[in-house]
Amino acid sequence: MRWLIGLVLNALVLLLISVLFDGFSLSGFGAAVIASLILTVLNWTVKPILTVLTLPITVLTLGLFLFVISAVTLLLTQWVMGSSFVIDSFGIALIAAVIIAIFQALLINPIKRS
Numbered sequence: 001m002r003w004l005i006g007l008v009l010n011a012l013v014l015l016l017i018s019v020l021f022d023g024f025s026l027s028g029f030g031a032a033v034i035a036s037l038i039l040t041v042l043n044w045t046v047k048p049i050l051t052v053l054t055l056p057i058t059v060l061t062l063g064l065f066l067f068v069i070s071a072v073t074l075l076l077t078q079w080v081m082g083s084s085f086v087i088d089s090f091g092i093a094l095i096a097a098v099i100i101a102i103f104q105a106l107l108i109n110p111i112k113r114s
Contacts, residue, residue: 006108010036013103017096023088024096031084038080042073070097 011032018026026032050069051058058065071093078087087093 002111005111007033007036007040009103009108009111010039010100013100013108014039014096017099020099021092021095023092025086027084031081035077035081035085039073039077042076046076047073067094067097067101070101074100 011029014026014032014035015029018024018032026035047069050072051066054065054069058069071090074093074096075087075090078085078093087096
């Protein structure tokens with residue numbers, strides 16, 4: 001049940017980002033839920049591999065490179081979803097990754113743990 005709550009909250013964060021930025025768009029709440037699901041699967045599978053492969057860069061940047069990896073997973077999600085989820089540039093994806101990380105730390109993780 002907590003996983004489902006986290007999924008819906010991630011979808012709401014994605015919708016909020018699409019409202020805030022012109023270069024980040026979703027076709028609706030259903031697309032946001034699907035994007036959240038795909039992003040979750042990519043974060044479970046691809047992100048750990050990318051983190052291990054880029055460990056020296058991550059250490060040199062004191063962990064800030066993890067935002068780049070998160071932006072890459074967002075772009076992979078966009079690629080999988082096609083036209084219902086559009087990110088115009090890597091910069092928008094990077095900003096979205098930072099916003100998602102902030103919401104994860106402040107809102108979603110405490111709710112999922114309670």
